[in-house]
Every structure is written in C-alpha cells, then in structure tokens.
Amino acid sequence: MIVMIPLVAHVLMSLIMLALPNMVRREILFGVVVGADFRLSPEGRRAIREFRLAILVPAVAGAMAIVLLGSRFIPLFLLAPGIMMLAGFTTFVLQNRKLRAFAVQPQPLRELELSASSERLPWFVWLGLVPLLLLVTAALYLHAHWDSIPSRYPVHWGLDGNPNRWADRSFRGVYAPLFFGAELIIWFFGFALAIWYGSRRSEPLRRPMVGYVVAAEWTLALTLAGVALGPVVHLPFAVVAVGGVPIIVVSIIYLIKKSNDPRTPVDPPPNECWKGGMIYYNPNDAALFVARRDGIGLTSNMGNPWSWVMLASLPVLIGIGYLVLP
Amino acid sequence: MAGPRIRIDLNSPVPATRQIADGLRVELVEGRLKPGSHLPSVRRVAMELGVHFNTVAEAYRMLAAEGWLDLRHGRGATVVERTQPANASRNEVADYRQRLRELISQMRARGVPPAKIAAELRALAEGLNS
Numbered sequence: 001m002i003v004m005i006p007l008v009a010h011v012l013m014s015l016i017m018l019a020l021p022n023m024v025r026r027e028i029l030f031g032v033v034v035g036a037d038f039r040l041s042p043e044g045r046r047a048i049r050e051f052r053l054a055i056l057v058p059a060v061a062g063a064m065a066i067v068l069l070g071s072r073f074i075p076l077f078l079l080a081p082g083i084m085m086l087a088g089f090t091t092f093v094l095q096n097r098k099l100r101a102f103a104v105q106p107q108p109l110r111e112l113e114l115s116a117s118s119e120r121l122p123w124f125v126w127l128g129l130v131p132l133l134l135l136v137t138a139a140l141y142l143h144a145h146w147d148s149i150p151s152r153y154p155v156h157w158g159l160d161g162n163p164n165r166w167a168d169r170s171f172r173g174v175y176a177p178l179f180f181g182a183e184l185i186i187w188f189f190g191f192a193l194a195i196w197y198g199s200r201r202s203e204p205l206r207r208p209m210v211g212y213v214v215a216a217e218w219t220l221a222l223t224l225a226g227v228a229l230g231p232v233v234h235l236p237f238a239v240v241a242v243g244g245v246p247i248i249v250v251s252i253i254y255l256i257k258k259s260n261d262p263r264t265p266v267d268p269p270p271n272e273c274w275k276g277g278m279i280y281y282n283p284n285d286a287a288l289f290v291a292r293r294d295g296i297g298l299t300s301n302m303g304n305p306w307s308w309v310m311l312a313s314l315p316v317l318i319g320i321g322y323l324v325l326p
Numbered sequence: 327m328a329g330p331r332i333r334i335d336l337n338s339p340v341p342a343t344r345q346i347a348d349g350l351r352v353e354l355v356e357g358r359l360k361p362g363s364h365l366p367s368v369r370r371v372a373m374e375l376g377v378h379f380n381t382v383a384e385a386y387r388m389l390a391a392e393g394w395l396d397l398r399h400g401r402g403a404t405v406v407e408r409t410q411p412a413n414a415s416r417n418e419v420a421d422y423r424q425r426l427r428e429l430i431s432q433m434r435a436r437g438v439p440p441a442k443i444a445a446e447l448r449a450l451a452e453g454l455n456s
Contacts, residue, residue, distance in 0.1 A: 109334070282376075285378070
C-alpha cells in the first residue's frame with residue numbers, strides 16, 4: 001500500500017507528459033509554429049512518435065521499479081518521475097531543433113487601438129484574498145481551542161504517508177503553517193496582478209491564467225489550514241493532502257480548453273526569441289507574460305528583469321517559510 | 327466606427343520608433359486624434375505592440391518635438407492644438423519629393439498601375455483638405 005500514492009502520481013505525470021503535444025494549439029508542435037496540418041505529415045507524426053516513445057520507456061520502467069522496489073528504496077518515488085520528466089524535456093528540446101526546419105514565421109503585424117481607457121480587474125481576482133481570511137479563521141479557531149492541541153503532533157508526512165516531522169504546542173509550532181501559507185498566498189496574489197497587468201490585453205489566456213493562480217491560492221490555503229487544524233480537528237491524512245485539489249483541477253481543465261482555442265494571429269512573438277521552444281527571452285518586448293509554446297497557460301519573458309525578480313522571490317519566501325516551520 | 331489605430335510590422339526594415347511615430351502622425355494629421363485626446367501610456371503601447379518602453383517613449387518625444395503632443399510626467403501624452411509651422415524649406419520639400427518618388431517607384435515595381443497611384447494620392451490629398 002505504501003507505493004500506491006507515488007505510483008498513481010507517477011502514472012498521472014507520465015500520462016500528462018504523453019499528452020503534452022496535444023495540449024497546445026494545432027499550429028504549434030514542440031514549441032515551433034508550423035502549419036495546422038503539419039501534425040498529420042510524416043515528419044509531424046514521426047516527431048510525436050519519438051517523443052512518446054522517449055517518455056513511455058522510462059514511464060513503464062519507473063512504474064515497475066516503484067512497485068517492485070519502492071517499499072525498500074523510498075527515493076525511487078521521486079527518482080522515477082524525475083527521470084521520466086528529464087527524458088521528456090530533453091526529447092522536447094531535440095524535437096524542437098529538428099522541427100525548426102519546418103517553422104512558419106509568425107504574423108509580424110501588431111495593432112493597437114489608441115484609447116487611453118483604463119481596464120478594471122476581473123471580479124474573481126479579489127477571491128484571491130479570501131484564502132487569507134481562511135487562514136486567519138483557522139488561527140482564531142486554534143487560539144480558541146489552544147488547550148485541545150496535543151503537546152506534540154505531526155505536521156509533515158513523507159512520500160510513504162508516514163509523519164516525518166512533529167511540532168510542539170508553541171506559538172511557532174501551531175501558527176507556522178498558517179504564516180507559511182499567508183506569505184505564499186500574498187505572493188500568488190501579487191503574481192495574479194502581475195499576470196493581469198503584465199500581459200497584452202489581446203491575450204486570450206489572461207483571464208483563465210489569473211483564475212488558475214487564484215485557484216492555486218485556495219488549494220494552498222485549504223491544505224495548510226488542514227495541516228494547522230489537524231491536531232484539533234483530527235482530519236484524515238487523505239483529506240488534508242488532496243482536499244483542495246479539485247479546485248485547481250477544474251481551473252487547469254479550463255486553462256487547457258482555452259489554451260487549445262484557435263487564435264489569430266497564430267503566435268505573434270518571433271521564433272528567434274524562443275529558446276528550446278520553452279523559454280521566451282525577448283528584452284525588446286515590454287510584456288512580462290506571453291502564451292506558452294510548450295504547454296498550457298502563459299510563461300514569463302526572461303528578457304525582462306522583473307521576471308527574474310518575481311521568480312527569485314518565490315524560493316526566498318519558501319526558504320523563509322522553512323526557517324519558520326517547526 | 328473603430329477608433330484611431332496604429333499598426334507596426336516587426337519584420338519591417340523601418341525601425342519600430344519610426345513606424346509608431348508615423349502611424350500616430352497619420353492619425354493626428356487626418357484629425358482622428360483631436361486636441362485634448364489622451365494617448366495610451368508608454369507602458370501600454372509598448373506591451374500591446376511587443377516593443378521596448380524606450381521605443382514608444384522616443385516616438386512620443388519625436389511627436390512632442392513636432393508640437394503634436396504635450397508630455398507631462400504622470401499625466402501621459404495629450405494631443406495639443408498645434409500652431410501651423412512656417413512653410414517647409416526648399417530642402418525639406420526636395421527631401422519629401424525624393425521620399426515620394428521612392429515610394430511610388432516601389433509601388434510601380436510591385437505592379438500598381440500609375441493611374442491607380444495617382445488616384446490614391448488624390449484621395450489622400452482630398453482627405454487632408456476636408
């Protein structure tokens with residue numbers, strides 16, 4: 001039973017990687033803008049076949065290794081999906097290089113209506129602040145039931161589902177998960193605003209992407225509130241681990257649907273600015289976010305220094321959180 | 327009716343600054359951008375057109391120097407009533423004539439018949455007078 005959750009996670013990740021070529025618009029294959037029918041050509045079919053084979057081999061081998069050896073060698077739970085992902089991304093870059101010979105230069109015309117009208121934030125952005133209230137409510141509940149908190153209780157579980165970190169009934173021990181959640185939610189809220197104001201108004205993925213970030217905030221808040229309340233409310237591990245997941249799954253499905261919608265022009269950012277079909281680097285583009293070519297949603301323009309600031313601030317916040325956590 | 331628009335071609339050999347300034351000048355000369363109108367911020371124009379902030383700021387400065395725009399910090403760009411400049415010098419007229427000749431040659435090389443070019447020029451000139 002110990003291998004069940006890692007096995008399911010590995011299989012799910014493998015299936016997502018196998019489906020990667022189908023998660024983008026038909027005009028884009030392995031990060032290269034090609035004709036809409038290119039996928040049906042012998043070169044297109046071969047590229048997809050080679051990519052899937054490169055994933056399938058480590059995916060099946062990894063699943064077998066988890067089942068047969070996972071209980072004796074726990075790091076396999078991370079190694080197997082890690083190797084599969086590495087194989088997938090390496091093959092993606094190789095296919096990107098091969099397909100550049102068939103690239104179609106994106107539409108170079110850009111148009112702007114000269115209106116100085118301001119634009120309102122969509123209403124659902126404000127839902128991104130509700131998870132903070134959820135954490136504050138959890139903190140108030142813990143404060144009110146302080147005497148019911150055991151003197152020592154688990155706060156972190158390993159890949160095998162067994163607790164591997166404990167906290168004692170102290171201010172830090174009880175409130176740290178909520179503080180960690182609050183700092184991440186504030187970061188995500190800022191990230192949602194950056195997506196809204198840092199992408200083109202004509203970008204159709206702007207709204208679904210902001211919705212996805214708000215959903216991620218809710219999932220995070222529910223998980224960390226579950227961890228913090230665990231000692232008092234005695235929630236089952238499975239509820240804490242996956243309770244908030246349906247919210248983010250719904251937002252991802254919507255994002256995939258929107259990412260596949262046909263668009264005109266096909267993909268304005270020039271081909272030369274895409275490194276390996278995955279990284280957008282264009283110091284001459286003021287946009288902070290553009291539509292991905294390697295999957296769903298938006299990606300940062302790494303030619304903009306603010307992208308680096310934004311991305312570097314997340315590990316710093318997580319690091320601070322780990323210092324605070326018991 | 328759609329509002330004033332500008333369009334740029336990222337593959338064009340003409341620099342983006344010049345394309346933006348030229349596009350705006352057309353809207354100003356033809357009266358679709360009237361005195362008192364506010365232009366979008368440099369940040370927004372740069373973002374939507376996929377160019378650097380400095381590219382747009384430079385185009386706005388060029389038009390401000392020509393007397394079309396008032397640029398005040400924090401207030402963006404506003405179209406102003408422009409005093410008619412003194413008649414262009416002989417050299418400037420010669421320069422415009424040369425540019426027109428180059429453009430017309432380019433059109434003819436692309437197969438546009440002379441009568442069609444003349445009609446286009448007449449329509450544009452009449453549009454300016456109306």
